[in-house]
Amino acid sequence: MPIPPDMTTAATTIDPGVDEHIGSVRESETGGVRGRTLWSAVFFASGFLAIAATLPFGVDSSRSPSAVTVLALIAAYAAASHARFEVGTGLFLPTGLIFVPMLFLLPLGFVPLAICGALLLGAATDLLRRGLPIERILIVPLNSWYSIGPVAVLAIAGERSPRLSDWPLYVGALVAQCGVDYAIQAPHQRFVNELPFSLAARYMSWAFLVEAALAPVGLLVALVAVEHPVALTFVLPLIGLLVVFARERQVRIDHALELSHAYRGTALLLGDVVEADDAYTGLHSRDVVELVLDVCDRLDVEGRERRDAEFAALLHDVGKIKIPAEIINKPGKLTDDEFELIKTHTIEGEKLLAQVGGLLGKVGRIVRSCHEDWDGTGYPDGLVGKEIPLVARIVRCCDAYSAMTTDRSYRKALPPSEAVAELNRCSGTDFDPDVVEALVATINEHRAR
Secondary structure (H helix, E strand, O other): OOOOOHHHHHHOOOOHHHHHHHHOOOEEEEEEEOHHHHHHHHHHHHHHHHHHHHHHHOOOOOOOOOHHHHHHHHHHHHHHHHEEEEOOEEEEEOHHHHHHHHHOOOOOHHHHHHHHHHHHHHHHHHHHOOOOOHHHHHHHHHHHHHHHHHHHHHHHHHHOOOOOOHHHHHHHHHHHHHHHHHHHHHHHHHHHHHOOOOOOHHHHHHHHHHHHHHHHHHHHHHHOOOHHHHHHHHHHHHHHHHHHHHHHHHHHHHHHHHHHHHHHHHHHHHHHHHHHOOHHHHHHHHHHHHHHHHHHHHHOOOOHHHHHHHHHHHOOOHHHHHHOHHOOOOOOOOOOOHHHHHHHHHHHHHHHHHHOOHHHHHHHHHHHHHHHHHHHHOOOOOOOOHOOOOOHHHHHHHHHHOOOOOOOEEEEEOOOHHHHHHHHEEEOEEEEEEHHHHHHHHHHHHHHH
């Protein structure tokens, strides 16, 4: 069955790092809170509750909202917490639509406790619906920390009604919100998952950008709701739509991730087919994968391009299953006609992978170029220099080294030192000089171990 174009595109464009991060986040959200997660949650939850419980006594307020208004804000916030959007590499909840009005309708000192209570209500309904472990409630205070920043900024400025002329103050409050959120979540992720602070910033940046985009809408609601609290009901249909859209988006991402994993499974299966057809070619391809990934690391090839390199290395010889075995395993020198037939394996590989389509169809175009030479004397298209895809240049060089250092039907393996000398001799003719330099450094590092 052909894969729907939208799903093919989604699976092709998902960054493997994002894929792994989304998977780990989802796994962490369905399990219990134990070990490091438990210790971190208790530590940060205790700190939040201590500060949140103190703020009502330390921040003066003349506001006295009705019980209906308070309950409406908490219920609306709890509803908004169910609209979970995976945006870029971050997780975003459109709770700012309600959080901003809270800052101007509730006594400032009580806002963090109200946020915690609303998240607790939302989490409780989610835990009951999904049957998750009850100890996940401990995560709620951890996720409430962000509210401390804006409350502190607005309290220092003095409690006042919302007005557009105070926009610099509100920008400062938004910056404080993002800063406190990062200052809590980044160490938590570092302690629990050993996530580098730089990656935590990357994963959270998308959520911060969307938060900044929605904050003005929340301010608009606050401007009206201060005089007419019933205006809060106007935002409820929007929250309902966001909840629906969030669930649909989650389903689409689920399908895209499943498809991405299916592509990996298909690539590994095709690798097994190559190995079953010709044991040498299959084992050789797996050796090339290891070399290619090491070279990618040295050349800072990351994300989707690194994933493409892995698949291309595994499948660069897949077209040889179309070549007669007696030619592949011929012990003597090939005739001109036989060599011309061998040269078609890159085109056959591209055709085979194009039939799979999607991600592997893209890899097929790289496979086609894995025997192009830097000086334009390669095949099948005679590409020159950087006309050749970088991934194909890396596979070409690693493929040659692996071939030289393994026994073939027509000759014995060369010692690594001779193979390295051959790589250096052909640098700038057969191979990209930068790739040769990276591969030789990788080989020397392996030999030194």
